[in-house]
Amino acid sequence: MGSMEASTAPENGSAAGGGAGGKACNGAGAASNGGGMERRLRSSAASASWAAHVPLEVGTRVMCRWRDQKLHPVKVIERRKGSSSSSPADYEYYVHYTEFNRRLDEWVKLEQLDLDTVETDVDEKVEDKATSLKMTRHQKRKIDETHVEQGHEELDAASLREHEEFTKVKNIAKIELGRYEIDTWYFSPFPPEYNDCPKLFFCEFCLNFMKRKEQLQRHMKKCDLKHPPGDEIYRSGTLSMFEVDGKKNKVYGQNLCYLAKLFLDHKTLYYDVDLFLFYVLCECDDRGCHMVGYFSKEKHSEESYNLACILTLPPYQRKGYGKFLIAFSYELSKKEGKVGTPERPLSDLGLLSYRGYWTRVLLEILKKHKGNISIKELSDMTAIKADDILSTLQSLDLIQYRKGQHVICADPKVLDRHLKAAGRGGLDVDVSKLIWTPYKEQG
């Protein structure tokens, strides 16, 4: 298994570490058990007893050195025997950093863990019980809400638990895609033949995946694709958008879904791809059209969704591509003459991008608009669903109730401040370069 050094290579520091645990516990996620952990850390005898804990049980809470060289609280999700010896120290642990999203869960070696801070799950349960008795129902609900990771609001607790159980350990640790080797974020249900494979090699163009580099190199010699296998519907500079029909290019659509699931927590691959269209955004150069991100869209949505899944590949994140994809999805809706909304749940990153997009679009209109305007009119102008407009304006505190009626507060200074906070719009969609007709069922 070559996965270990791979997933932790960048931050392999020395294992010696001062007990900075108390400080790390200031993070929001660990607030509920921080106190107990600190106490334990101080009271436990230095290193004499650590051998008693090894190998650590699943469920153990402990501090772990992360890539920032600081200790962070983690929970052991899974463990596996190392390959070399049968010593109890030779275990690897799959840990969840309780301060962070699950996408940062990873396999770590024993030396990254600060065994002085070991705390078994039993303690935590007792503590939970004690606190729960004192809490009001409201407080408890609050804690439950904040405890659950952001972006899962639309899922009930039971289905969330089920989801986390079956995806609790990433099966693929890394992928190679074109120019980049990328750490994966989440589990993805690849076919069983790929179970024992910590790293997958993707063909950049047809997205076929292989287990060995030589296989990829052999594939690249014969692969005849230099761009996604659909129609180019937009080109501006080096940026191109391709529309791929999941029915006509089933294998490509499935490959894309397998790949995307590695970076999307709440994406389902339950149903086949033929009812979807994939809009693949590419940066083009003389090697071909390199995918930077995509969004998928149902051919016929009964809930007026104009976007099902959206992903910017990690190497291309924070460059404005996500905003471009969102803007593009609304341009398609405008061409269709329909109002659209993204399918829920949105991830933490997705929600931020959408909030930013909605804020920018709506506030730009409000800044320029003269006279009164209804939410419906805003919706018609932007193809943004009325509910999304309302929630955006309300979260910015721009809709207020004055003298028995609702008004929109559009003080230029306030709007500018919000616009600044929402960030830049990234790359603009030049509608004149979009050559596209809405999907029509053939026959």
Place this chain on the structure above:
Amino acid sequence: MSRLSFRPRPLDIHKKLPILKSVREFEDEEPGVAPIASARAGVLLRHSGAELTAPAGNNATEGEGNPPSKKNIQEIPTPQFDAVDTYERDYTRTFAQPTSYIRGRGARAEIGEFVEYDLDNEDEDWLENFNNERKNINPEKLEVLLFKLEILDHKARERAGAITPTFIGPVPVLLQLDAAMEALQYLSVRYNIFEDVYNYWKAKRERWQKPILRRLQPPPPVNDTNPYNVFRPREKAHRLHTRRMQRRENNIQSFEKLRLVRRNLEQAKALMDALIKREETKREAMTSQVNLQRIQMKYKHEAQLVEDGTTLSGFQQTSSRFESSDDDYADSDDTTTEQPYIRPAVFHPRFPANKLSVIPPLRIKRERELKRRPQQNGWVFKRDPEEPVFLFTRPLDPDKLVAAGIKAPPDPPIENGATAPPFRCRGRIGRGGRIIFDRWNPLLRTPIGQETSCYAPYGHRPPSPEG
């Protein structure tokens, strides 16, 4: 304080909202409060059904007082990535973007010549061993061979009708070595090598129990709940189950469907009309028969009277099958008083009669007189033509009833001087010899005396054999 404590009206998305450009426009009302103060949270409306981060407001990422979203974006940590150092070598600089937008070609499977199969670890390891011994096949060739074997096997299964739409069990290997060799002759692979490759492929296929080319693997069944199995087919029929799809659409098909429904209903109506007609005809036939019997009996009595009274000769009284006695009549369950032709006054039980066919006209006149007489009776009114005639029953005799102290039920009291119709009832001898006064005709469920009206819809002409 002008702060509102009531819940604001829900917002109508169609209503034009004023846009206040200046803080002062609404500050004059509320001089002490800064426009961005989040204290206004309580005034915020809640749009029904809209998910809001708002009133509790400021812990949402885009909360108002602190503009932190940009900072927050950077704070969400993500896993990392590296550059691949062999990239420049692996991917050639051979792409020239055409000036026009690229149009997609068909899928690879349709174009045909592309070798879709890539060797996996297992294949490579096997090949390495194989080549160590003989050194005579390269990986590309093996890819072609395995790919072609997969395709041929798929075609063989197609021909055998063994293709299942979903994965319901192991997918068998149907391709035979000889057939494969023959089909792939053009690849000019030596027979013994081909045989080894075929055997390797077959062993692998049987171990996997499914095609090794992913495109040919059947998807999991629709009802499979294993979350590790993916890309189930979504049946079209399923979508029809949603309420929205069930709603009838305004198109030709639904028009045709409605026309069919109409035609069916019209046929049913015609059938029912015919049925009604048949039943009416049957009833008419029955009535006619009954009347015929009545007439026959009447004539029989008439003949007797005539014989008794006028002693007409020439009418031979021959023995008859219809010979009957008083006892016979009493056997029937019900008798009514309104069978004038069998009134006791004219009844001669022991008189055998069958000379119905020879009653002279004169006797018919008398018969009419006889018949009219009971109608003047106080509580026997119009004969109901529809009522099944109770032949062979003994009528009630009002005089005897009076003598026995039995009276007909009195008329109901007249209220407010309104002229209620006289209360009518009919007496008869019921089952077990009880005397019954009917206020309603038990068969027609109408008040006595109004029976005919309910037959009007059927266009029934009440037969009135007695004129």
